[in-house]
Amino acid sequence: MSTQLQSLPAWRQRRSVHMVMTHTLYYLILATVGTMLMVPFLWMVVSSVKAEHEIFSIPTTWIPERIRWENYTHALESFPFFRSLLNTLFITVSVIVGRLLSTSLAAYAFARMRFRLRTPMFVLVLSTLMIPYHVTLIPTYILFTRLGWIDTFLPLIVPNWLGLGAFYIFLLRQFFMTVPSEMNDAARIDGCSHFGIFARVILPLSIPALATVTIFTFLEQWNDFLAPIIYLNSPDKHTLAIAIQFYRQSASGAGWGPVRTWAHLMVVSLLTMAPCLLLFFFAQRYFIQGVVISGVKG
Numbered sequence: 001m002s003t004q005l006q007s008l009p010a011w012r013q014r015r016s017v018h019m020v021m022t023h024t025l026y027y028l029i030l031a032t033v034g035t036m037l038m039v040p041f042l043w044m045v046v047s048s049v050k051a052e053h054e055i056f057s058i059p060t061t062w063i064p065e066r067i068r069w070e071n072y073t074h075a076l077e078s079f080p081f082f083r084s085l086l087n088t089l090f091i092t093v094s095v096i097v098g099r100l101l102s103t104s105l106a107a108y109a110f111a112r113m114r115f116r117l118r119t120p121m122f123v124l125v126l127s128t129l130m131i132p133y134h135v136t137l138i139p140t141y142i143l144f145t146r147l148g149w150i151d152t153f154l155p156l157i158v159p160n161w162l163g164l165g166a167f168y169i170f171l172l173r174q175f176f177m178t179v180p181s182e183m184n185d186a187a188r189i190d191g192c193s194h195f196g197i198f199a200r201v202i203l204p205l206s207i208p209a210l211a212t213v214t215i216f217t218f219l220e221q222w223n224d225f226l227a228p229i230i231y232l233n234s235p236d237k238h239t240l241a242i243a244i245q246f247y248r249q250s251a252s253g254a255g256w257g258p259v260r261t262w263a264h265l266m267v268v269s270l271l272t273m274a275p276c277l278l279l280f281f282f283a284q285r286y287f288i289q290g291v292v293i294s295g296v297k298g
Contacts, residue, residue, distance in 0.1 A: 042062075043060075044266050044269060044270055045266075045270060046062055046063075046064065047262070047263060047266040048071055048072070048263060048266040048267045048270055049064055049067045049068050049069060049071060049263075050064040050068065050071075050263055051064070051065065051066070051068060051263070052261045052262065052263055055262050055263060055266075056262075068263070071261075071263045071264060071266075071267050072267050074264060075263075075264035075265075075267035075268055076267075078264060079243065079247055079264070079268050080235075080238075080243060081240075081243075081268065081271060083236065084238055084239060084240045084242075084243040085240060087153075087237060087238065087239050087240075088221075088222060088239040088240045088241075090153065091153055091156050091157060091221060091228075091239065092217075092218055092221040092222055094153070094157045094160075095156070095157055095160045095217060095221050096214055096217050096218060096221075098157065098158075098160040098161035099160045099161075099164070099165050099168060099213065099217050100210060100213060100214065100217075101161070102160065102161055102162060102163045102164075102165075103163065103165050103168040103169045103172055103213065104172055104198075104203070104206075104210070105198070106125075106163050106169045106173075107168075107169050107170075107171075107172035107173040107175075107176055108172075108173075108176055108194075108198045108202060110122050110125075110169070110173045111172075111173045111176035111177045112176065112184060112194070112197070112198075112202075113194065122173075125166045125169055125170075126166060126170060128166045129166050129167060133226075137230070140155075141230065141231075144231065149231070150231060150233070151231070151232060151233045151234055151237065152231075152237075153232075153237070155227070155231045156221075156224075156227055156228065156231060156232075165217075168213045168216075168217075171209060171212070171213065172206065172209055172210075172213065175206055175208075175209040176202055176206065179201070179202060179205055179206075183201050184197050184201065187200065187201050207286070208286055211283060211286030212286070214283075215279065215283055215286070218276075218279060219276060219279075222240075222241075222275065222276060223241060223276075224239070224241060225241040225242065225245070228241060228242050229241075229242050229245075240272045244265075244268055244269065244272060247264075247265060247268060248265055
């Protein structure tokens with residue numbers, strides 16, 4: 001490497017050295033910031049196998065005296081993890097399916113179909129992005145109360161089957177518009193209707209954008225606390241976000257039920273976070289492609 005560097009002109013050598021130093025500095029900064037961001041997560045992992053008196057010991061001990069795997073067993077026995085997990089999965093999957101179906105159909109209509117008032121309607125959809133969720137909270141709660149949907153999963157699921165999510169409509173519409181219109185014309189010559197073009201041409205080419213909507217929706221619903229705490233009253237319908245809150249109050253001695261330990265709370269938090277971490281590692285390729293949204297593949 002040094003021989004090759006010496007064979008280059010002086011200005012090329014200076015440029016190469018400058019690039020190496022710049023990249024090294026970037027990597028050092030990224031490694032430092034990444035390590036700082038990993039510290040809370042590592043502390044949670046280590047605390048999940050510690051004894052209670054070791055968690056808040058000063059100075060902090062990163063290596064426990066004895067690894068207590070029984071914390072996981074005791075936490076799962078005292079915390080309704082599987083019931084809350086099933087509730088969260090049911091709501092999340094239902095919302096993902098409904099949002100993908102409704103937003104993609106609406107986006108296709110705005111991107112490919114020609115009808116009166118298309119532009120004003122699209123502007124109206126985008127204008128809903130400027131309305132905070134909390135502003136419409138009371139009217140929607142009154143509506144769901146009169147429908148008899150309180151303490152059911154319907155207020156959390158049904159709106160997403162009716163086109164809730166203006167940002168995702170905009171995202172998919174912009175991606176659909178990158179598909180060449182000649183593909184629509186060719187499919188129409190072959191006898192495809194609008195739905196046939198949507199299902200056979202547009203959707204197969206829009207996997208990165210659809211994956212982005214899926215990932216964002218999963219993270220949004222999995223970590224959602226406000227809507228479930230408002231509409232779900234029965235403990236057997238609680239999602240993981242609500243159940244952990246009550247469990248945390250119990251760990252601090254301020255909530256219902258017997259007092260838990262903070263090590264058990266770390267176990268429950270780690271298990272709740274695990275699906276989000278797995279989703280990122282397995283779907284990051286689609287996530288990056290969806291964020292770029294640069295054109296049509298193939």
